[in-house]
Amino acid sequence: MNLIALNPMTLFSALPGNIAQGIIWGIMAVGVYMTFRLLHFSDLTVDGSFATGGAVAVMLIINDVPSPVALLAAFGVGLLAGMVTGILHTAFGIPDILAGILSQIALYSVNLRIMFGKANQAVSVDKYYLLVSLRNIPKSLITGGIFALAIIIVLYWFFGTEKGSAIRATGCNPSMSMAQGININSTKVLTLALSNGLVALSGGLLAQYQGFSDVNMGRGSIVIGLAAVIIGEVLGEALFGKRLNFFGRLLFVVIGGIIYYIVVGVVLWLKMPSNDLKLFTAIIVAVFLAVPYLRAKSQNSYAKAAKKGAK
């Protein structure tokens, strides 16, 4: 690597674009947070539903549907995708990971159909009104920021309602929830639906931002979403500790997405091969997931006990 060839200005000028992308992925990560953290359900549907959102939004926009309506439709189709996973899991007893994988695989075919059999479909910002676009980054930052904030506010309210409390209880203690009269099958399906709705909405935004939808655009998105969730959590807890409330947690998930994309920007700027990005992401997530576990273990380890016991 020739470090002298690295120009700090290119890194700096790429920053706003990275942040805009990070906000969009942050919305996706908020969806992942709902299933992974609140419901304790590892939902792999998202790799499919993210691309579904992109496909639906782009196909509608190039057929002259206004982009806000197209985005709403993407959200709606995402809801359905999440519902399918939920029903596979609750009504047919398929384990969570497998139920998600089945939906994800099925969605690959569905997404190709939505895009009339093509692997990708372009949507030009010159021809259509788009909500976000890498050709207009300041606008993308503002629009993306407004979307993220609005979603966080709505979810903050929702999880304080009776329904939202029932969802949190379901994730925390299913036996107790049933004993309190909560239909945990329906709360699970609802959460999966809402989560994938958000993921698809985020996919719809990203497709507009990059100017095309791609049948593979969701591949590995669960890992990016998890990365954002975990980076946000670690940072939020480091900065605010116990004072971090639910609103703060959601906000930090989006911030986690932004940080992730800034890091990606740096990695690309260092001219590391972009093909290695997914490997890099997987390692980050694995490390962050392992650290709390290993830390707890080191405070509570047999080796330590043996050392003390040997004295």
Added chain:
Amino acid sequence: MLEITNIQKTFNKGTINEKPALCGVSLHLKPGDFVTIIGGNGAGKSTTLNAIAGVWPVDDGSIIIDGENITGYPEYKRAQFLGRVFQDPMTGTAATMEIGENLALAARRGQSRGLRWGITRAEKEQYHEMLKVLDLGLEDRMSSKVGLLSGGQRQALTLLMASLKKPKLLLLDEHTAALDPKTAAKVLDLTNSIVNKNKLTAMMVTHNMKDAIRMGNRLVMMHEGQIIYDIEGEEKSKLHVSDLLAKFEEVSGGKFANDRMMLA
């Protein structure tokens, strides 16, 4: 209040692990009955309570609560009639949610849950007063996560939750078995006062024969999936532990080995 008639349950039917757990259990409770249930390990005490709560459907027989046949209702739907406290203090509460939020969840048992606030200001004041009565200092920790509480505190809270919306039937399955003797005694006192104050109909499984005699107005002994002894009122209060032991040895052929039954 409760009419269970000839309920049957066999686990793992048709496999090598087939286990008939309930073999025709019938029990009728009048409103305000407080029945204690004793019996050896595997007698079917928990299974009876689980059958009423609807943890799984029974194979045969009917379960009627206050005139409503609930035999075909799933667990969450039966919750509107039932208050439950479990043996494991972890089971009855949501650890990552606040004390107040747990109570608010219980307050909505049997109601449809919509987009109203999960807990209101008025409720918080009401819960504050109720927690004060427990005398465990929980009223000042309403926004603490339940996971931070001790087992005894969690059982006390679960009892409060189970009775917050007056249930038609309160099910207690060895709810003090995981607690130290002093805490267990406290939770039992609380149980008595809650049942009496709200005039609840209740079933309590216990391995402590003294408690079984002392508490409630009726006592039932189970053995191999059947009720083998049922005594109430005056007669019950005159019972001695030795009477129960004799009864138990009579049905089980004298083998008392390796049982958790407490004689003290």
